[in-house]
Amino acid sequence: xxxxxxxxxxxxxxxxxxxxxxxxxxxxxxxxxxxxxxxxxxxxxxxxxxxxxxxxxxxxxxxxxxxxxxxxxxxxxxxxxxxxxxxxxxxxxxxxxxxxxxxxxxxxxxxxxxxxxxxxxxxxxxxxxxxxxxxxxxxxxxxxxxxxxxxxxxxxxxxxxxxxxxxxxxxxxxxxxxxxxxxxxxxxxxxxxxxxxxxxxxxxxxxx
Amino acid sequence: xxxxxxxxxxxxxxxxxxxxxxxxxxxxxxxxxxxxxxxxxxxxxxxxxxxxxxxxxxxxxxxxxxxxxxxxxxxxxxxxxxxxxxxxxxxxxxxxxxxxxxxxxxxxxxxxxxxxxxxxxxxxxxxxxxxxxxxxxxxxxxxxxxxxxxxxxxxxxxxxxxxxxxxxxxxxxxxxxxxxxxxxxxxxxxxxxxxxxxxxxxxxxxxx
Numbered sequence: 001x002x003x004x005x006x007x008x009x010x011x012x013x014x015x016x017x018x019x020x021x022x023x024x025x026x027x028x029x030x031x032x033x034x035x036x037x038x039x040x041x042x043x044x045x046x047x048x049x050x051x052x053x054x055x056x057x058x059x060x061x062x063x064x065x066x067x068x069x070x071x072x073x074x075x076x077x078x079x080x081x082x083x084x085x086x087x088x089x090x091x092x093x094x095x096x097x098x099x100x101x102x103x104x105x106x107x108x109x110x111x112x113x114x115x116x117x118x119x120x121x122x123x124x125x126x127x128x129x130x131x132x133x134x135x136x137x138x139x140x141x142x143x144x145x146x147x148x149x150x151x152x153x154x155x156x157x158x159x160x161x162x163x164x165x166x167x168x169x170x171x172x173x174x175x176x177x178x179x180x181x182x183x184x185x186x187x188x189x190x191x192x193x194x195x196x197x198x199x200x201x202x203x204x205x206x207x208x
Numbered sequence: 209x210x211x212x213x214x215x216x217x218x219x220x221x222x223x224x225x226x227x228x229x230x231x232x233x234x235x236x237x238x239x240x241x242x243x244x245x246x247x248x249x250x251x252x253x254x255x256x257x258x259x260x261x262x263x264x265x266x267x268x269x270x271x272x273x274x275x276x277x278x279x280x281x282x283x284x285x286x287x288x289x290x291x292x293x294x295x296x297x298x299x300x301x302x303x304x305x306x307x308x309x310x311x312x313x314x315x316x317x318x319x320x321x322x323x324x325x326x327x328x329x330x331x332x333x334x335x336x337x338x339x340x341x342x343x344x345x346x347x348x349x350x351x352x353x354x355x356x357x358x359x360x361x362x363x364x365x366x367x368x369x370x371x372x373x374x375x376x377x378x379x380x381x382x383x384x385x386x387x388x389x390x391x392x393x394x395x396x397x398x399x400x401x402x403x404x405x406x407x408x409x410x411x412x413x414x415x416x
Contacts, residue, residue, distance in 0.1 A: 010265065012257040015257075019254070021242055031228050033298075033300060034228065038262075042227065043263075045224055047255040047256060047259035049223075050221055050255035053243060053251065054252065056217045057217050057218065067215065
């Protein structure tokens with residue numbers, strides 16, 4: 001055999017699979033051989049779903065979350081609180097917030113966070129479009145829901161400064177504190193320190 | 209959002225990807241979102257390659273290796289030693305042997321090994337077709353190249369017994385011994401014992 005594999009079809013599939021992050025040639029070969037053992041319908045469904053995914057999904061013109069329509073179901077919904085925008089880094093974070101079941105407002109997906117180390121400046125993110133939305137729509141609160149990292153804090157602060165032109169707007173950020181279920185000894189001292197400073201009334205933790 | 213993801217296309221892709229072995233829903237989501245960030249052509253190439261793989265590949269009628277044609281390139285080749293068959297467990301093992309560059313004969317892929325624990329009996333493997341090939345073709349040697357495991361040894365012995373009806377046939381198996389590059393202290397005592405019993409002439413290791 002001149003090529004590494006007996007078949008160019010197998011070679012193609014392995015090459016394409018191994019382009020995926022975290023999948024090397026060995027894993028790609030294992031996956032391809034697995035598909036060969038399965039029903040034809042299953043392999044075709046997988047292949048077609050990936051084609052449909054990339055060709056059918058676009059980004060919401062308003063919040064920049066992924067969407068199959070120009071305006072995503074959240075932005076189009078009449079059942080959600082249209083006066084609150086939750087600002088997140090990426091599409092995955094929208095899913096994380098949705099899964100909590102605690103949020104019923106709109107979103108704004110930045111598409112990244114400010115990171116000079118990675119050469120990502122504010123002009124590369126959907127920050128201007130956020131300011132524009134707040135100016136045009138009837139927004140009363142913007143929740144900054146970025147990660148508790150230096151880049152997240154920098155981005156939060158940058159957006160906060162930009163939003164200061166709206167005097168009546170409430171700008172909030174996610175609470176920082178101990179993770180639910182964690183012991184004190186496993187909580188780092190910075191988080192524990194913040195949890196002390198930002199302690200909440202015990203009576204607020206029940207009832208309400 | 210009623211469903212977990214904002215999009216049924218994303219949902220479909222994640223569901224199909226997570227059917228693959230070793231890929232859970234979190235990894236599937238990461239892969240799907242990766243594809244969304246890439247060029248459309250790349251995602252389409254991946255999807256199409258998986259469809260082509262499963263619809264275009266069949267198994268060689270003679271050796272049961274994967275093939276795009278009824279008879280695989282190895283079996284159809286005039287440049288290979290057609291008097292020797294190397295018996296392997298699966299398609300991946302054919303690739304392993306080919307990569308050594310030391311083998312120029314034909315193959316026979318069993319499609320598994322005898323394993324009562326997994327309910328795999330000899331009748332479920334391509335053993336009868338091997339005996340048939342040896343009876344019909346001009347085969348002088350069968351190399352049993354199964355793994356050095358209990359199941360491999362059992363299968364080797366079963367095939368060896370079946371092949372004893374051909375008195376002039378040479379039946380060999382892969383040498384068992386120390387791995388190249390290994391120290392004695394890291395070689396298990398059974399392997400080391402066999403290496404002692406089956407020691408070879410030093411002068412055979414160079415020139416010849």
